[in-house]
Each structure stands twice: as structure tokens, then as C-alpha cells.
Amino acid sequence: MFLNQNPQLNKNGELHHLLSTEGLPAEILHQILDTSQSFVGVTQREVKKVPLLRGKAIFNLFFEPSTRTRTTFEIAAKRLSADVINLAVDVSSQSKGETVLDTVANLAAMQADMFIVRHSQSGAPHLIARHVGEDIHVINAGDGRHAHPTQGLLDMFTIRHFKKDFRNLRVAIVGDVLHSRVARSQIHALTTLGVPELRVIGPKTLLPSKVDHLGVHVYHDMAKGLKDVDVVMMLRLQNERMQGLFVPSPQEFFKSYGLTADKLALAKPDAIVLHPGPMNRGVEIDSDVADGSQSVILPQVTFGIAIRMAVMSILAGN
Amino acid sequence: MKIHIKNGRLIDPASGADANQDVFIAAGKIVGIGAPPHGYHANRTIDAAGLVVCPGLVDLAVRLREPGFEYMATLESEMSAAAAGGVTSLACPPDTDPPLDEPGLVEMLKFRARNLNQARVFPVGALTIGLKGTHLTEMAELTDAGCVAFSHADAPLIDTQLMLRALQYAATFDFAVWLRPQDAGLARGGIAHDGQVATRLGLAAIPACAETVALSTILLLARETGVRIHLCRLSSAEGVAMVRQAKSQGLKVSCDIAIHHAHLSEMDIGYFDPNCNLTPPLRSERDRDALRAALADGTVDALCSDHTPVDDDAKQLPFGEAETGATGVELLLPLTLKWIEESRLPLALGLARITTDPARILGISAGKLALGASADICVFDPERYWKIEPASLKSQGKNTPFTGLEVKGKVRCTLVEGQIVYEC
Amino acid sequence: MTKPVLPDAEHLLATLTAQMRPHVTAQTGLIGIVTGGAWLAARLHRNLELKVPPGSLDVSFYRDDFQHKGLKHQVAPSAIPFEVEGRDLILVDDVLYTGRTIRAAMNELFDYGRPASIRLAALVDRGGRELPIAAQFIGAALEVPAKYNIHLEQDEQGNLHLVLHPKN
Numbered sequence: 001m002f003l004n005q006n007p008q009l010n011k012n013g014e015l016h017h018l019l020s021t022e023g024l025p026a027e028i029l030h031q032i033l034d035t036s037q038s039f040v041g042v043t044q045r046e047v048k049k050v051p052l053l054r055g056k057a058i059f060n061l062f063f064e065p066s067t068r069t070r071t072t073f074e075i076a077a078k079r080l081s082a083d084v085i086n087l088a089v090d091v092s093s094q095s096k097g098e099t100v101l102d103t104v105a106n107l108a109a110m111q112a113d114m115f116i117v118r119h120s121q122s123g124a125p126h127l128i129a130r131h132v133g134e135d136i137h138v139i140n141a142g143d144g145r146h147a148h149p150t151q152g153l154l155d156m157f158t159i160r161h162f163k164k165d166f167r168n169l170r171v172a173i174v175g176d177v178l179h180s181r182v183a184r185s186q187i188h189a190l191t192t193l194g195v196p197e198l199r200v201i202g203p204k205t206l207l208p209s210k211v212d213h214l215g216v217h218v219y220h221d222m223a224k225g226l227k228d229v230d231v232v233m234m235l236r237l238q239n240e241r242m243q244g245l246f247v248p249s250p251q252e253f254f255k256s257y258g259l260t261a262d263k264l265a266l267a268k269p270d271a272i273v274l275h276p277g278p279m280n281r282g283v284e285i286d287s288d289v290a291d292g293s294q295s296v297i298l299p300q301v302t303f304g305i306a307i308r309m310a311v312m313s314i315l316a317g318n
Numbered sequence: 319m320k321i322h323i324k325n326g327r328l329i330d331p332a333s334g335a336d337a338n339q340d341v342f343i344a345a346g347k348i349v350g351i352g353a354p355p356h357g358y359h360a361n362r363t364i365d366a367a368g369l370v371v372c373p374g375l376v377d378l379a380v381r382l383r384e385p386g387f388e389y390m391a392t393l394e395s396e397m398s399a400a401a402a403g404g405v406t407s408l409a410c411p412p413d414t415d416p417p418l419d420e421p422g423l424v425e426m427l428k429f430r431a432r433n434l435n436q437a438r439v440f441p442v443g444a445l446t447i448g449l450k451g452t453h454l455t456e457m458a459e460l461t462d463a464g465c466v467a468f469s470h471a472d473a474p475l476i477d478t479q480l481m482l483r484a485l486q487y488a489a490t491f492d493f494a495v496w497l498r499p500q501d502a503g504l505a506r507g508g509i510a511h512d513g514q515v516a517t518r519l520g521l522a523a524i525p526a527c528a529e530t531v532a533l534s535t536i537l538l539l540a541r542e543t544g545v546r547i548h549l550c551r552l553s554s555a556e557g558v559a560m561v562r563q564a565k566s567q568g569l570k571v572s573c574d575i576a577i578h579h580a581h582l583s584e585m586d587i588g589y590f591d592p593n594c595n596l597t598p599p600l601r602s603e604r605d606r607d608a609l610r611a612a613l614a615d616g617t618v619d620a621l622c623s624d625h626t627p628v629d630d631d632a633k634q635l636p637f638g639e640a641e642t643g644a645t646g647v648e649l650l651l652p653l654t655l656k657w658i659e660e661s662r663l664p665l666a667l668g669l670a671r672i673t674t675d676p677a678r679i680l681g682i683s684a685g686k687l688a689l690g691a692s693a694d695i696c697v698f699d700p701e702r703y704w705k706i707e708p709a710s711l712k713s714q715g716k717n718t719p720f721t722g723l724e725v726k727g728k729v730r731c732t733l734v735e736g737q738i739v740y741e742c
Numbered sequence: 743m744t745k746p747v748l749p750d751a752e753h754l755l756a757t758l759t760a761q762m763r764p765h766v767t768a769q770t771g772l773i774g775i776v777t778g779g780a781w782l783a784a785r786l787h788r789n790l791e792l793k794v795p796p797g798s799l800d801v802s803f804y805r806d807d808f809q810h811k812g813l814k815h816q817v818a819p820s821a822i823p824f825e826v827e828g829r830d831l832i833l834v835d836d837v838l839y840t841g842r843t844i845r846a847a848m849n850e851l852f853d854y855g856r857p858a859s860i861r862l863a864a865l866v867d868r869g870g871r872e873l874p875i876a877a878q879f880i881g882a883a884l885e886v887p888a889k890y891n892i893h894l895e896q897d898e899q900g901n902l903h904l905v906l907h908p909k910n
Binding site for chain 2: 123
């Protein structure tokens, strides 16, 4: 009902929160990618800092633990000369009666400018964004299965860096799409950016209902799905999903859906391989592919910092 | 008190009456329709010009939150909300804390309710002890204490053998059993309908087959045992199709849907509106349309509010953590009128689904305006718009997905047993 | 005041080139501020036959008006293809006005290293300084009323033109 206006954009159509790649117009996606390009230059200099966000207070609100993502956001914020405060919000303090909104209200009262939120529940950053004051920006660092927009954006940046034009590409996303916030963010960004053919590959137990409504072609046979693709995006399979409730074992998953050199050979010879990390070698991906010449997994990490610097800068300036 | 309601448009779905007729009340009963009895002098006259006079609403599911959940709402607040909604008889589910599985608890509830002098409360007893699904309750004792039926609320009833025994036992005494068809395994962990919205928003899903698989079990066991069965809160197109088929084969079955499912679908979740976290979940638009068609053709017998007040702290949470349910006893009438108007159906049909039809399911003498009947009456303005917002709701629960909506249909006066319990 | 008559940019470029020639060496680093300054730096580099390739600077991340204006939509990457440390540099911009852009450029340059010296070449000096900044090489001093903006454009043939726009 009243919750149907796009909460990410302000009344001028500029980015106000980054909650999801879904609903972001192509111009804004391009703005973020272009701005990131400049920040890549900054990360390659001797002095990797710019004074853009000096005096700003950025709070890392991680309701779900994550050292990797939190660290990249922290590095990005510091390179913008912002002050970073890390809050690993313990689940137990939540059960002591302090709700998500209580926590946020307390922090907002401490002159926060930006919240970077990771939560195990889909929609938590939306809830927070609905309840913060006008001059606080919220960045979603991953909510449940719903979205991980900065990961989606850095994947787009990586693809653009190596492949230039989205409008000529065949892209395949492989693995546990059902549980993956990264996959959803990738799918929305790729369709907005005009990728003509987008495929998801996985067993039926790991693909959500009506996923074709998102604009993808569904494959259960990896050999067919990888044929002639330009970009292969592997997804991580969580431990608890490979113990017999969704797939019987990691070995069986690897047999049908693991990326080996043989399977990669079915794609175009210059196809690139992405993975959001951390990788389960021998489950989603074979070591020789992960470390091979077609893997762009390490550049993804570097670009991740530039993307986050770009997002924070654009938000802080709007 | 002798009350004369004049100039109103009297609609009584049970008899088919729809005409401008006055109503005369004395000693808690209707003593005259159209013309007063000889020597009648009213103490009070209510001018119902431009208003509809219909039987007081009968709501099959109103959670009063006592005992046990008084921090969410109290008997006082929810009964006064019911009165403001024109509801004169209501059934409350057994999922209180402790559940209504002992005669003492039922008696206490009835006693408290009676002292408030508002709607008549009909407790639905727990089918198993503690709603744990392992042991039968003392259904005969509970019936003596005032229970009109037995249900399992939203608690899973996994042991099919026990379900069979419970239905057999109830059938022995001709007690009615109300069951919500939801397969615990298929629904496990889910918070939204398994469709395009849950896929897009990354919400754990409950497939429609969670309802149809359970329905199939319940219908087959009902046929085996001959028990009087009522199915609560259907939500899917396939589900109502199964009920339609069962009825056409002569099975004694009735069913209801919550008013929310007559209007909303998964699309209304929008950007994770926790007010749309409901059980059963809001399904697809196609399901919603099938439910509406089933309401119109009588496959679905009754509309209820499934009134579930939840405090703000428990609702303003990420979607999956928010407490399930919506407040709605005050919205049953206007939302029924909205369905009728949108579907271009007669007003009497809509009113039937919230008066005489639920009364029949409850097995009580209510939901009709007839000579000699209890004067349980709702007088409402069918044209008056009002906005649904926290300030306009009497319930302590302000959790409704309809916040901000302007609706038509304002209750002006509610009478229970000839006494005015609400007036505005 | 009436709308000023603008001088020919190509003519001013020639003036600037002549002024700079005695003061550049084989090691001088030219850095143009995007976009007008970068075009000028490319042309000066050719005219002066310098060995060290020109650099370009986008000062968006160092501006002092970020709070009010935000990030402009197209931030170009800064690119300095030589070592800043210990080098004599000449910053090139099309219009010198308040001096804030030059302040930002100098701050950014110092994040690349410590230059031996920085001088400034501007095609047009329109006065109106808000900071103590001065140019060593000037194509022309021009009085432009406050209600106008003046900047450089480049046509398809690569010729430069000065253009006047009212401020909105």
C-alpha cells in the first residue's frame, strides 16, 4: 500500500539509499560504474586517500557477522577520509529486547551520516531506511537472500572492465540461486544493463519458483547451460545446504555443477569466471579454474573497494 | 429498554428481506418489524434514515488476546473494537496462553466477556491438550463450559493417527471440528507464498501445496469419520476447487476465508511491508480472484476478520521476524462492502457472508432479524467514507495492511440483546 | 554592464605558448585540469615540443563544495604519466576565477608526491579571486560580469573557442 514508492531514490531521482540493484535506473548504475573507474585510479596511487568524506561518521552495522565484507567497507570509507565505527551487533543483545530499530535510533542520535547494514533477514535494510532521518543514508551490505547490491555492482564493473559492452554478452549464473542474495542482485543489474541472454544453472532444489519471471533462462544441465557463454558467475554453496537436504553431498554437487576446466571449455574461449568468495574449492569450482587464466576473481576484490568508495561518495553528495 | 429504529433500510439475508422497514425492540428481543406490537411505546428512537439496518455481524475468528497476551491487547479494548465494527457475536480461537484446553479457562473467559456486556463470545476449544497434537482434550467438559467447536488454531497437527482419533471422538458427540489446512513439513520455515514475489524478495516460501496436501488429508478423514468439519482460512485457488468438489460429492464441509485474502495478494508485500506477514500467506492474484469467485458462488461460506492484534514492537521488525497477523474486526464490514462493490454483487450476499452464514457454521441462533430473535443489530452508513489509520481504530492492534486506505461503510450503532453497545 | 566581447582562443593560446617557452625544460611536467585545461595542456605540449607526456587531473574528489553540489555525474579518472616527486610542474586551466579549483588541484597533486615547484598557466584570468592564488602565465585578463560563466569548447576540427553562458 503506502510502501510502494521506490525508497532508494530521492525526489530528484538521485540515489539516496543503496538497498538493491533492483529498481535502479540504468543511468544510476552507469554513474556508479563510471565513478568507480576514477576510484580505481586512486587505489593505484601511493596516497590512496581522498578527502571527500572527511568528518563523516559511517557506522558498520553488522547483525550477521562477516569479516571480509566489513573490512572492504571499512577500507573504502577510510580511503574517503571518513570516520568508521564498527558495530558487530550481537544476536544476544537483540534478544535482550533491543530491536533493530532501537539500535538504529540510538546510533542516529550519535550523529551518524551513513549506516552500512548486513542482516540475516531479507528486508531489514528497507525497514531501517524507512525509519532513519532524511540526512542518513543506508547501504545494504547483504540482507538474507534478498540483495547484496555492492557485490552485484562490483561484478558488473568487473564484467565491463574485461568485456566492455553488456549488450553483446551471454551470461550464466551457476549454483545455489535459491538462497543467494548475490545472484538476485546480479540478475537485476544485468537485465537493466541490457544483457541479451541471462542463464541460471542449477538443480531444481536450488532454483526458486518462477525464477524465469526475473528474465532468465533456466538450465539444469551445466553442459548445455555453459555453451558459448561469455561470462560464468559461480555462486557459493553454504555448508548446511550440501549435507543432504538440498543436495546429497558436495561430491555429487561438484560432479554435476562444479566448474572444471572441461566444462569451462564449452564456454567461449575468452570467457571470464567470477566468484563472490569465499570459494569452496572442489565444490563449486576446481582449483585450476579458480587460479587459471580465465579467472577474474582477484580483480573482483580490488574493484570491490573502488565500487564501495563510489557508492559512499555518490550517496554522501546527494 | 424499548428501542425503535426507524426509517432504515432493513436487510436480512436469512429471509431475503430488503426494504425500508422499522424495527421495534423490547426486553432484548425484536418484537416488531414494519409495524410495532400493540401498545408499544419506545424509550428511545434511533433515526436510521439513509442507513442500513442489518443483523449484527458474526465473526468466526477474533483473537481477544486473553489469557496470556495482555501486552498485545485486552478483552476490554478488543471487545470495544468489535462493537465499533458492528460485531455482535464472535468466536475466539483457542490459541491463548495457556490454550483453551481446560473448562476453567473457558468459563473464566466467558465470565469476563459477559461482564463487559458487549458482543457475545463463543470460545472455540483446543482439539488437543496444549495444542501440542498428542492428546485429546476433554471435549464434552469443554462443550459444557461453553465451547461451540474445537480447533487446532495455527498449531501443526502432524500425527495423522491422532487427527483421525480426534475426528472420530468429536463425531461421536457431533462436535464440530475446525481445522486450518496447512502441512507442517511443506510450510516449514516459510513466510511468504511460493511465487514470483518471494523469489524476487528472497523470502522463504510456502507453496500452495502446503494447503492442498493438508486439505486432501482432512477431507478424506472427514469423510471416513462423518465429523462436521469446518476449514479455516483457505488461501489458494486449488484449495477452494477441492472444497467445491467435496461439496458437490455431498461431504458435510464448510469453509471460510479471512477478509484480507479477499483483497490482497503477494504483490501487496511491496517493499517488505510486515503488515502483510499473514498466515496463511497472501498468494497470487490468480488465487485471490479464485477466492472471490468462491465467495460469490458459496463455495466459501463465510468471511471472517481473523483479527490478530499485534503490538508495534513485534511488527516493526524485518519481515521474517515480525509477528504474523493483522488487526481487522473493525474492518470486516467496510472491507466486505468493498468486495461487493468491486465485484458488482448484491449487498445482501455480502452481508450474508458475515451474518447468517457464519451463524450457521457456529451453530448459534444469530445473524438474523426476525420476530422473536435476539436484538443483535448493526446500523451502518453505507455511503460514509472514513480513513483507516491508527487513530481511527479502537483495537490496541494497529497492524493492518490497509493503513491509509479510505473505505466506505461506517457503523453508527451496534446493539446486543437490545442494548446499545456502540454509538457514534 | 554589456556582454563582453570574447577574444579568439587560438590567438590567446599562441600568446600563452610564447610566454611559456623560455620557462620550460625537458623535465617540465604539464598537467591540465579537465576538461578545458586538459585540451589546452595537449595543445601546449605539442606547441612547446615537450618530452614528458601531459597529465590530466579531475579535481572532483578534492573540491570544497561537495556538501552543496555532490559528485558531478561524470568523474574522469586523473592520470599523471610521470613522477611528481621533485619535478617542476605547470598546472593548466582554461579560466582562472575564484582560485578554488586550483587549490583543489594542488591538494590532489600533493597526494601524488612532493613537486619541486608548481606554476599556473591560464588561458583567461577573469579576476574575482576568493583565495590567494595567482597565475604565472596568462593568455588574457578579461572582465566578465558575475552573472556569466565563461569556458572553453573544442569543435570537430579540434579548434578552441571561448564561450559565454549566463549562470542559472
